[in-house]
Amino acid sequence: MVRAADYAIEAHGLVKKFGDFTAVDGIDLMIEQGSIFGFLGPNGAGKTTTVRMLATLLKPDGGNATVFGYDVSTETKEVRQRISLTGQYASIDEELSGIENLVMIARLMGYARKDARKRAEELLAAFGLTEAAKKQVKNYSGGMRRRLDIAASIVVTPDLLFLDEPTTGLDPRSRNQVWDVVRALTKAGTTVLLTTQYLEEADQLADRIAVINKGKIIAEGTASELKSSVGTGMLHVRLVNSSDREKAETVLSKRLGTVIYESSRDSELRTKVENASVATQALADLEQAGVMVAEFSLGQPSLDEVFLALTAE
Amino acid sequence: MNKRDVIDNQQLHAALTTNKRPTPPNPLNAVFTFAWRALLKVKHQPEQLLDVAALPILFLLMFTYLFGGAIAGSTKEYLQFILPGILVQTVTQITMYTGMELNKDIQKGFFDRQRTLPIWLPSSLIGALLVDSLRYIIASTVMVSFALILGFRPQGGIIGVGLAVALLIIFCFSLSWIWNTLALIMRSEQTLMMTSMMVIFPLTFLSSAFVDPSTMPRFLEGFVKINPISLLVDAVRGLMHGIASGQDVLWVLLSSAILIVIFAPLTMYLYRNKK
Ligand SMILES: Nc1ncnc2c1ncn2[C@@H]1O[C@H](COP(=O)(O)OP(=O)(O)O)[C@@H](O)[C@H]1O
Ligand SMILES: [Mg+2]
Numbered sequence: 063m064v065r066a067a068d069y070a071i072e073a074h075g076l077v078k079k080f081g082d083f084t085a086v087d088g089i090d091l092m093i094e095q096g097s098i099f100g101f102l103g104p105n106g107a108g109k110t111t112t113v114r115m116l117a118t119l120l121k122p123d124g125g126n127a128t129v130f131g132y133d134v135s136t137e138t139k140e141v142r143q144r145i146s147l148t149g150q151y152a153s154i155d156e157e158l159s160g161i162e163n164l165v166m167i168a169r170l171m172g173y174a175r176k177d178a179r180k181r182a183e184e185l186l187a188a189f190g191l192t193e194a195a196k197k198q199v200k201n202y203s204g205g206m207r208r209r210l211d212i213a214a215s216i217v218v219t220p221d222l223l224f225l226d227e228p229t230t231g232l233d234p235r236s237r238n239q240v241w242d243v244v245r246a247l248t249k250a251g252t253t254v255l256l257t258t259q260y261l262e263e264a265d266q267l268a269d270r271i272a273v274i275n276k277g278k279i280i281a282e283g284t285a286s287e288l289k290s291s292v293g294t295g296m297l298h299v300r301l302v303n304s305s306d307r308e309k310a311e312t313v314l315s316k317r318l319g320t321v322i323y324e325s326s327r328d329s330e331l332r333t334k335v336e337n338a339s340v341a342t343q344a345l346a347d348l349e350q351a352g353v354m355v356a357e358f359s360l361g362q363p364s365l366d367e368v369f370l371a372l373t374a375e
Numbered sequence: 376m377n378k379r380d381v382i383d384n385q386q387l388h389a390a391l392t393t394n395k396r397p398t399p400p401n402p403l404n405a406v407f408t409f410a411w412r413a414l415l416k417v418k419h420q421p422e423q424l425l426d427v428a429a430l431p432i433l434f435l436l437m438f439t440y441l442f443g444g445a446i447a448g449s450t451k452e453y454l455q456f457i458l459p460g461i462l463v464q465t466v467t468q469i470t471m472y473t474g475m476e477l478n479k480d481i482q483k484g485f486f487d488r489q490r491t492l493p494i495w496l497p498s499s500l501i502g503a504l505l506v507d508s509l510r511y512i513i514a515s516t517v518m519v520s521f522a523l524i525l526g527f528r529p530q531g532g533i534i535g536v537g538l539a540v541a542l543l544i545i546f547c548f549s550l551s552w553i554w555n556t557l558a559l560i561m562r563s564e565q566t567l568m569m570t571s572m573m574v575i576f577p578l579t580f581l582s583s584a585f586v587d588p589s590t591m592p593r594f595l596e597g598f599v600k601i602n603p604i605s606l607l608v609d610a611v612r613g614l615m616h617g618i619a620s621g622q623d624v625l626w627v628l629l630s631s632a633i634l635i636v637i638f639a640p641l642t643m644y645l646y647r648n649k650k
Contacts, residue, residue, distance in 0.1 A: 118491070119491070142492075143493060147488070149487050151483065151484040153484040157419055166411070166412055171397060171492065173397050188383055188386035188390040190381045198419060218397070249388060249391075
């Protein structure tokens with residue numbers, strides 16, 4: 063029995079306070095069924111708190127939210143039947159082996175003994191954990207642990223899966239494996255809400271992204287919408303001599319009238335531009351001022367730059 | 376690179392699309408699954424049985440030979456009196472296992488998963504408490520067997536001893552819910568352990584476990600007589616020696632019921648509303 067709902071998640075003005083501190087400060091969300099939604103923000107932004115409210119683990123202090131049309135505070139049973147949560151910290155029993163963990167979860171989901179074992183073996187094989195099946199989880203690597211944790215979350219394929227920072231601290235290979243799993247999940251029809259601190263991850267996976275900072279959503283849209291909200295384009299300039307930086311900054315900001323972003327290398331300058339013709343004029347100005355340019359390019363801003371721009375104010 | 380250590384996309388897709396949602400387990404199945412989990416922990420770490428196998432013997436020897444002569448004049452005579460006392464002391468001391476495991480689950484995040492499962496919530500605690508009862512039985516068996524070798528002669532016979540142990544288990548099952556409640560409040564296993572020690576230790580020493588309360592000063596005697604641990608010790612001692620009255624047993628059952636009625640709902644309330 064599925065209640066008619068257009069959205070997997072609908073939240074209006076969600077608030078969570080810890081004492082005087084407001085961790086989540088009025089969050090609105092509309093997440094379409096079958097999509098991957100990226101929740102992007104730095105440490106302490108309020109991602110986990112929001113996810114825990116949506117997963118019925120924490121009661122909101124204000125606002126309301128529904129999951130597939132069911133209220134997360136009053137219809138917890140209905141919500142829990144449809145969701146699964148892979149928390150920021152592994153929610154598996156470290157003292158048990160991989161297979162014991164999965165059999166246990168399968169039994170608790172209602173599988174009969176034999177079926178539970180079969181399901182556990184099936185998942186271990188799919189996640190490349192067959193060889194480690196009998197090892198205690200405390201001896202697993204971070205990547206293996208993460209895979210087992212996700213496997214435990216899909217013992218019964220959920221309609222909605224929360225993944226809280228699933229790749230934080232993983233090596234690139236393990237991270238790619240987690241990404242594969244997320245893509246496979248949406249192919250199977252599961253909606254995924256993924257939190258991350260990595261802009262690249264949101265860009266790679268998410269259909270839509272919300273940028274969260276200090277408990278508030280500061281921007282929302284597709285990756286390209288977010289990029290264009292920052293400006294039409296991003297100008298990258300690389301200098302031959304980094305000693306020219308100051309001179310170059312003066313010339314560029316005079317022509318473009320924009321702020322030059324901080325950068326880790328003196329020889330590199332980045333700034334917003336309105337259109338290509340101003341950029342061409344800027345290049346001419348640099349040449350006239352005697353600044354030697356090694357590279358001059360105009361492109362879409364990276365999410366990194368989007369975040370910088372959004373949180374700069 | 377190990378080929379089997381990678382995610383198999385085809386298998387993964389199959390695993391995601393072929394399964395059906397089973398009907399949630401009934402409470403009994405959930406309880407047994409959690410009991411199985413607790414047993415697996417013992418399997419992976421058999422050392423944790425040390426305190427139910429070795430500690431009882433250690434306590435028994437210590438009390439019988441250290442205090443036996445001084446307090447009762449004869450070790451053998453004292454053993455008849457002290458064994459039920461040490462048994463109660465030893466077993467009540469291992470009642471915080473389930474609480475400590477619960478506390479660890481909260482720290483480690485497994486707690487969150489449990490709470491989103493379609494199960495009768497208390498089943499996780501009751502399953503673990505079943506395995507705790509097994510610990511109590513092991514500890515009691517070890518201690519009574521060893522005492523028999525040392526010259527313990529229970530007048531209540533095997534039935535009396537059996538009933539005494541059963542009563543002890545019922546009381547300890549109820550007592551555990553205090554630690555379960557505290558496990559949901561306290562920040563670490565260590566604080567939980569310290570607190571339970573600080574409760575259990577004085578309660579067992581200020582009870583009829585080791586000395587006859589009538590030899591104590593008045594003000595102490597009053598407390599010792601209403602101390603639930605004294606009630607338990609008196610009933611266990613009475614049953615073992617075949618002199619327990621129905622009232623002795625009833626008092627223990629009543630205090631167990633009171634503990635459960637207060638602390639089980641409190642535990643579950645905190646469990647559901649844990650931040
Ligand atoms: N249980 C809690 N008690 C008090 N403060 C908390 C609690 N949980 C989170 N916070 C605070 O709320 C803010 C948001 O935390 P969190 O949602 O975990 O952020 P994120 O997941 O984005 O890193 C942080 O400043 C954190 O310290
Ligand atoms: Mg977090």
